[in-house]
Amino acid sequence: MNAAASPAYTADAHSATLSSYRVGPQGDLQLVAGLAASTGGVPLDLIVGADQSSLYILNTGTPMIQVAGIRAHGSLGAVMNTAAVPASATGPATFGR
Numbered sequence: 001m002n003a004a005a006s007p008a009y010t011a012d013a014h015s016a017t018l019s020s021y022r023v024g025p026q027g028d029l030q031l032v033a034g035l036a037a038s039t040g041g042v043p044l045d046l047i048v049g050a051d052q053s054s055l056y057i058l059n060t061g062t063p064m065i066q067v068a069g070i071r072a073h074g075s076l077g078a079v080m081n082t083a084a085v086p087a088s089a090t091g092p093a094t095f096g097r
Contacts (some may be wrong), residue, residue, distance in 0.1 A: 007074030009055055011035065012045035018043060020074060037068050037076045045090070056082075056092070063087050 004045070008021040008029065020036035021029045041061030048055055055076060056068040063085050069077035 007032075007070065009046055009048075009076070011039075011046050011057065012046060013042045013060075016041055016043065016061070018055075018068070018076060018079075020076060022074065027064070030046060037079050039066060039079050058085070058089060060087070060089070063089060 006023045008023050010019045010021070010062050011017075012019065017035050017070075018037040019034050020029055020032040023029060023084050024027060024080065039057055039059050039061075041064070042061040043057050043066075044060045045058040053070055055068045055070055057068065057079065059066050062081070064081045065083045065085055067082050068079045071077060
């Protein structure tokens with residue numbers, strides 16, 4: 001991705017999937033992949049890591065923090081479980097970056 005086409009991601013808790021978009025220089029959104037990744041649970045919250053190479057996902061269905069690698073063009077790698085969290089967790093930002 002370049003500055004003129006930054007990636008953005010959304011979570012759909014009902015379908016347990018993530019979607020990816022490109023954000024254009026004028027703020028316009030273009031759908032890249034309606035099914036960018038599957039979480040196998042209930043993705044509630046997302047945060048991009050400080051180094052911009054990982055997307056952290058709070059999956060309240062498991063409950064786990066998951067991670068997907070962000071590729072150079074903004075697509076997502078496989079979703080992997082990283083750490084169990086309390087069922088009361090409200091988002092990845094709670095645990096820092």
